[in-house]
Amino acid sequence: MDFSLSPGAADFRDEVRAFLDAHLTDEIIATMHRTGTFNDKGFNGALADSGLLAGAVPGYGDRDPIELYVLFNELEKAGAPYDGLAVTMLVAGVINAVGTDFQREHVLAKLLTGRFNCCLGYSEPDHGSDVAAITTRAVRDGDQWVINGQKMWTTMAHESDWVILLTRTDPDVPKHKGLTMFLVPMDTPGIEVQPVPTMATERTNATFYDEARIGDEWRLGEVNGGWSVMGVALAFERGVMGGTNPAVPLLRHVRAWAGGAPSPDGGLMIDDPLLRERIARTAIANQVSQLLTLRAAWIAATGGLPGLEGSMAKLYATDRYQQAVGWFQQMAGADGLLDFDTDGAAADGWIDYDARHSPVTTIYGGTTEINRNNVAERHLGLPRAR
Amino acid sequence: MDLALTADQETLREVFADFFASEAGPDRARAAEPSGFDSRSWERLLETGAPGMGLPESAGGGGASLGDLGVVAEELGAAIAPLPLVEHAVAGRLLAATGACSEPVAEGSDIATLALRPARDGICHLVPAGAVARHVVALDGDRLVLSSSGAPGVALGNHGCLPLAHRSIDGATVLLEGPGAHAAFDRALDEWRTLTAAALVGIGRTALDLGVEYAKERHQFGKPIGAFQAVQHLLADLPGLVDGARLLSAKAAWAGDSDLDSSNGVIDPGSNDITDFATLAGMALVFAGEAATTTTDRSLHVHGGYGFAEEYDIQLFYRRARAWALVLDDPARECRRIADLLLATSEDAA
Numbered sequence: 135m136d137f138s139l140s141p142g143a144a145d146f147r148d149e150v151r152a153f154l155d156a157h158l159t160d161e162i163i164a165t166m167h168r169t170g171t172f173n174d175k176g177f178n179g180a181l182a183d184s185g186l187l188a189g190a191v192p193g194y195g196d197r198d199p200i201e202l203y204v205l206f207n208e209l210e211k212a213g214a215p216y217d218g219l220a221v222t223m224l225v226a227g228v229i230n231a232v233g234t235d236f237q238r239e240h241v242l243a244k245l246l247t248g249r250f251n252c253c254l255g256y257s258e259p260d261h262g263s264d265v266a267a268i269t270t271r272a273v274r275d276g277d278q279w280v281i282n283g284q285k286m287w288t289t290m291a292h293e294s295d296w297v298i299l300l301t302r303t304d305p306d307v308p309k310h311k312g313l314t315m316f317l318v319p320m321d322t323p324g325i326e327v328q329p330v331p332t333m334a335t336e337r338t339n340a341t342f343y344d345e346a347r348i349g350d351e352w353r354l355g356e357v358n359g360g361w362s363v364m365g366v367a368l369a370f371e372r373g374v375m376g377g378t379n380p381a382v383p384l385l386r387h388v389r390a391w392a393g394g395a396p397s398p399d400g401g402l403m404i405d406d407p408l409l410r411e412r413i414a415r416t417a418i419a420n421q422v423s424q425l426l427t428l429r430a431a432w433i434a435a436t437g438g439l440p441g442l443e444g445s446m447a448k449l450y451a452t453d454r455y456q457q458a459v460g461w462f463q464q465m466a467g468a469d470g471l472l473d474f475d476t477d478g479a480a481a482d483g484w485i486d487y488d489a490r491h492s493p494v495t496t497i498y499g500g501t502t503e504i505n506r507n508n509v510a511e512r513h514l515g516l517p518r519a520r
Numbered sequence: 521m522d523l524a525l526t527a528d529q530e531t532l533r534e535v536f537a538d539f540f541a542s543e544a545g546p547d548r549a550r551a552a553e554p555s556g557f558d559s560r561s562w563e564r565l566l567e568t569g570a571p572g573m574g575l576p577e578s579a580g581g582g583g584a585s586l587g588d589l590g591v592v593a594e595e596l597g598a599a600i601a602p603l604p605l606v607e608h609a610v611a612g613r614l615l616a617a618t619g620a621c622s623e624p625v626a627e628g629s630d631i632a633t634l635a636l637r638p639a640r641d642g643i644c645h646l647v648p649a650g651a652v653a654r655h656v657v658a659l660d661g662d663r664l665v666l667s668s669s670g671a672p673g674v675a676l677g678n679h680g681c682l683p684l685a686h687r688s689i690d691g692a693t694v695l696l697e698g699p700g701a702h703a704a705f706d707r708a709l710d711e712w713r714t715l716t717a718a719a720l721v722g723i724g725r726t727a728l729d730l731g732v733e734y735a736k737e738r739h740q741f742g743k744p745i746g747a748f749q750a751v752q753h754l755l756a757d758l759p760g761l762v763d764g765a766r767l768l769s770a771k772a773a774w775a776g777d778s779d780l781d782s783s784n785g786v787i788d789p790g791s792n793d794i795t796d797f798a799t800l801a802g803m804a805l806v807f808a809g810e811a812a813t814t815t816t817d818r819s820l821h822v823h824g825g826y827g828f829a830e831e832y833d834i835q836l837f838y839r840r841a842r843a844w845a846l847v848l849d850d851p852a853r854e855c856r857r858i859a860d861l862l863l864a865t866s867e868d869a870a
Contacts, residue, residue: 135587135770136522137795138778143521200521211791379792386790389863410859411852417789417862418768418803418855424792425767426760432523446760453757503753510752513759514732517747 143200146189150208153184158214166215167474167487170337173218173293175249181219182248190219191246192227192370192434203431206376207424213383217336218251218290220375225252225298227370229317232355232363237317241296253290255299255318255341256364258283263504265300266309266361270343272301272316279316279353281324281346287498291327291339294320298367299343304358313360316353322346334490369441371499378427378451380495381458384488385416388462391481398467409465416458423451442513445505452495452502459485459492523767529591536592539568540599546833549840552602555675556683557652562603562628571628574609579616580626586711586773590718594766597722600840604649604683606715607633611657614708618695620666630654631671634708636848639665639689648847650685651675657708658689664701665692680843710801714776716844717769717801717808723844724762724808724815727837731755731819734834738824745822754818761811768807772800782861789862802858809845816841 139147157180166172181187189197190205202223209216226245229237244250261268270283281301291297297318304312318325324346330338355363392403392413403409426447430440463470463485472479473486480486496502510516525533544561552558565571574589575581593606608625611632615621624630635644635658644650644658651674656667667689675683696704732755735746745751775785775797785796794800816838820827827834845851 135525135774137771137774139521382790382792389790404863407856410863411855413789414803414855414858414862415806417792417794417858418807420789420792421771421794421800421803422764422768422807425771426764428521429523429763429767432521446763449757450760450764506753506756507749509756509759510746510749514746514752514755516732516735516752516755517744519747519749519752 139200139204140198143198143204146186146198146201147204147208149184150186150205153181153186154208154212154214157181158212162215163213164474167335170331170335171218171290171293172215172336173251173290174215175251175293177215178219178222178248180248182246187223187246187248190223190226191230191242192224192375194227194230194242199435200431202375202434203428207379207427210376210379211382216376218293219248220377221254221290222250222252224367224370224375225254225296225317228298228354228363228367231366233317234351236351237354241317244295250296251290251294252296252298252317253288253294254367255285255288255291255297257285257287259286259340262286263501265364266313268300268302268313270299270301271305272299272303272314274303274350275347277350278347279350281316281318281343281348283343285341285343287330287338288327288341289336289338291320291341292329292337296320297341298354300360300364303360307358310361312358313364314353314357315355315360315363316348318346318348318352322348332494334494335487336491365441368500369439369444371444377495377499378423378447379420380451380488380492381416381423381455382420384455384458384462384484385413385420387481387484389413391466391485395466395469395480403465406465412458412461412465416454416461419451419454419458423447423454426450442508445500445508446513448499449502449505449509452492455488455495456492459488463489525591529588532588533591533595535568536570536595537598539565540595540601544596544601544603545599546836549600549602549681549836550833553681554677555651556602556681557604557649557675558602559652561601562631565603565605566628570605571608571631572612572626575612575616575621575626579621580623581612581616586714586776587770589715590769590773593715593718594722594725597719597844598726600723600726600836602681604631604633604652606712606719607649607653610634610708610712610715611653611655613711614657614664614704615655615666615695617704617707618664620693620695625655632657634712635659635687636709636712642689644687644689646676646684646847647687649683650687651683656687656689657695657705658687658692659701659705660689660692662698662701663694664696664705665689665694667692678843680840680847682840682843682847684847706798710772710798711776713801713805713848714769714772716848717765717772717804720805720808720812720841720844721762721766721769723837723841724758724765724812727812727816727819727834727841728755728758728762730834730837731758731815731822734819734823734826751822754822758815758818761814765804765808765811768800769804772797772804775800782864787862787865796861799858799861802854802861805845805848806851806854806858809841809851812841812845
């Protein structure tokens with residue numbers, strides 16, 4: 135095995151790092167946490183203008199697919215606002231895989247400029263993990279479709295130009311067989327976005343569809359073929375496009391804090407043997423998470439669809455992130471409770487932030503339990519349990 | 521970047537998977553308890569050339585890389601073969617590096633091993649393969665020494681039925697002195713960590729297979745217990761651990777084969793960028809030890825009471841998963857040593 139990046143990919147990584155040094159300001163990071171919108175169109179546009187987005191669409195173009203992994207891994211490690219960008223590029227990949235010429239021309243080309251966003255409209259108030267049971271209806275009316283229903287957790291809907299929307303088009307067949315995916319322009323009359331604040335800094339949304347009317351040109355994939363479009367989207371989403379190295383910035387922040395924080399036992403926290411052990415354990419978990427992600431990326435780069443490998447990377451990385459957050463929050467003591475805006479906060483408030491943020495990582499993008507089901511059934515060959 | 525085995529490594533994997541399965545599998549490991557060594561299997565192993573495959577060709581060896589040896593070590597672990605191949609390969613490479621590798625060691629007719637801890641008052645404590653190795657390479661103060669006092673043949677009774685023994689270094693030959701002695705020893709110890717990690721990956725792999733197989737066969741409440749989600753989820757975390765440990769030990773081997781150290785490798789935990797061999801070797805052993813421990817733990821649990829019974833193989837894997845890693849040290853202390861490496865760099869990474 136060879137764990138070195140190819141010269142091309144290493145150059146690309148250096149370009150991304152140079153871009154981040156030049157463009158990722160403290161102000162951008164502070165703004166994302168103040169507004170709850172982990173998306174910065176100016177930043178995304180600059181990234182596209184620098185030529186760094188060309189390889190960011192899974193399955194698209196002739197760039198080395200490892201660049202996709204490198205880009206999102208570097209953005210995540212740097213603590214940049216990349217959530218909106220990752221979803222947008224994921225949708226770009228889905229459009230590239232199953233979209234029409236019209237959709238490529240009118241949407242994909244725009245997404246590559248970094249100045250447009252997409253969001254995901256899968257979950258509903260009553261249907262999350264059992265997403266195939268969703269009830270938002272799309273009913274055909276001539277060359278148009280009329281949509282009624284409600285979506286939940288539509289993060290970035292307020293920033294987005296399109297939503298990929300999973301709808302029920304046939305209620306009379308088994309649930310997986312009556313679904314159709316659409317690429318819906320967010321300025322369609324009848325769509326309303328309401329903010330849903332969370333216990334961490336990030337904002338998400340509930341989205342309402344009331345007689346929203348779109349043309350058939352916005353259908354993504356076959357009528358009643360929505361489940362297979364979901365499959366493509368999930369395989370792109372899990373593992374490769376960020377989300378598996380959240381403990382890297384955490385470790386950086388903890389190290390910076392511990393290097394200056396007095397220990398109640400005397401000396402500095404960085405000299406505390408238990409903290410040092412936990413720093414090493416976290417660094418090990420970060421390496422393993424990166425390698426599992428890299429494997430998924432490498433499978434994609436060699437022509438495979440790494441859904442299961444992505445599930446394994448997400449399962450492991452999010453579990454260890456939560457463990458590390460728990461350790462460091464406890465070891466920071468009362469100072470670890472203080473937030474971004476408070477003087478004296480351990481690690482400038484990052485420990486409080488990660489402790490607030492980490493619970494969602496084993497929920498969104500497929501819960502730990504759904505991922506375990508996938509691995510148990512499709513990798514270990516155990517009987518279906520549901 | 522290439523995460524696949526080479527064609528030669530695929531061949532190695534197949535050949536040694538077959539060899540260990542037929543000549544040194546769990547039944548032989550069971551029969552070899554408590555000594556932990558099957559001399560007949562070792563004789564057969566000599567015919568494959570494995571004991572000398574990791575030596576440079578100039579020393580009469582096969583010129584195999586650490587990456588190649590890791591492939592073989594995983595298969596050894598998957599069969600829990602009662603053979604001191606990892607110890608012998610590492611000690612042989614260290615002896616070859618000092619120009620002291622004899623022909624019987626290169627062939628394997630004389631077994632060599634590495635004392636993992638420096639000698640204290642002329643004694644090396646709990647030397648792996650110390651019960652069966654004629655030669656022990658050890659660090660004694662600032663001297664790297666070779667003791668050829670012969671194998672005592674009697675193992676100290678232990679959790680993993682490893683051929684452990686205390687060994688005296690009275691009358692040992694000095695191979696190296698000063699900083700060079702420490703550097704050579706440290707390199708060998710990191711090779712031992714890397715290959716032991718690979719062997720632990722093998723333990724985890726088979727333990728997972730045994731657990732999954734049992735969960736499919738064992739019926740309760742009218743269905744296989746593997747149909748229950750509680751059982752499935754115990755097992756579903758494990759492939760990621762085993763595969764992660766394989767990737768990390770392979771990365772350590774790659775760094776070792778590429779001679780990446782603190783002068784030309786990277787130790788930057790702030791960007792999760794680590795290519796230094798010593799750091800990766802330590803990480804690989806800690807993680808593979810943990811992965812093998814968790815995997816055998818859960819697999820044994822899935823076996824219910826039978827997992828606790830001597831008759832079933834999983835208990836053999838359970839005990840070795842712990843013993844093969846802990847024979848070096850408490851993983852927490854290993855972690856603190858790794859932290860010293862990670863945090864030695866200046867605050868530029870912070």
